[in-house]
Structure formats: structure tokens, C-alpha cells
Amino acid sequence: AKGTRHPRSAHSSRSIKQQTMIGWWGSKFIAMIVGVVYPSLESYKALKTDDKDDDMQWLSYWIVFSLFTLIEFFLDIVLAWVPLYYEAKLIFILWLALPQTRGATKLWTDHKDKIEALYSVALTHLEKIQAQQPTAKAAETKAE
Numbered sequence: 001a002k003g004t005r006h007p008r009s010a011h012s013s014r015s016i017k018q019q020t021m022i023g024w025w026g027s028k029f030i031a032m033i034v035g036v037v038y039p040s041l042e043s044y045k046a047l048k049t050d051d052k053d054d055d056m057q058w059l060s061y062w063i064v065f066s067l068f069t070l071i072e073f074f075l076d077i078v079l080a081w082v083p084l085y086y087e088a089k090l091i092f093i094l095w096l097a098l099p100q101t102r103g104a105t106k107l108w109t110d111h112k113d114k115i116e117a118l119y120s121v122a123l124t125h126l127e128k129i130q131a132q133q134p135t136a137k138a139a140e141t142k143a144e
Helices: 007-011 024-047 050-079 083-096 103-132 136-143
Strands: 003-006 017-019
Touching: 024 050, 024 083, 050 083, 050 103, 083 103
Parallel strands: none
Antiparallel strands: 003 017
């Protein structure tokens, strides 16, 4: 496979060369379709049914996908150097989302305690931040 230039490297003197089969922009586009559009349509359909299995699949998907996206955000500078990373990411997202594999449900079931611990820490920090923010009511009271 031929190396492609990472778009953000245009701002630096060094270009990031990586091995890709479909290119950085192509993989981003496909990841958006596979990772966001398809799951959101399936989530919408799941809301319209009484079946709880599809709710479990798509709620699990969004939790795992969100964690993955958050981790990827912080590791992006390193991951951009990994050959075929974006193709591997697409395969992972497909595994998470497809009904044949139900990867998100499997990850949730197998690692529920670890995921809940991460979310518990995040929620604790969020609650602390929210508690420090002045409420709209308090702001109105001060204004009077």
C-alpha cells in the first residue's frame, strides 16, 4: 500500500506517512457512515420496538463507541502513525455494530464492571464541576 499524507501534517514541517488502503479521508467518511449513521438509524428503530434486546445492543454500542472515541481523541497523534490503523478501526466499528457479531453487547457483558467504574469516575467529576457552576436561579437572585 502507498503512504498517504495525514491532513494535519500540512501545518508542520514533517509529513506523517502511514500505510492505508483507502486513504485517510475515505476511512473517515466510511467510519462516519458505519460508526454513526447506521447505528443512529438502528437506535431509532430500536426505540420504536418493545424488544429489549435491540435496546441493549444499541445502548451498549453507544457506550463503547463513546469510550473508544474519547480514547482515540487523546491518542490520535500516536495512532496517526500506526500503519493500517484506520482500516483496523473500521473493522472494530463493524464488529461493534453489526447484528451478526453484536460486538458492543459482548464487550459490555464481558467488561461491564470496568466500564461502569470508568463512568462512575467520569460522573463524579462531572457532578463536581456542575456543583461549582452557579445556577441560573442564583445568578438571577444576585442580579436583583
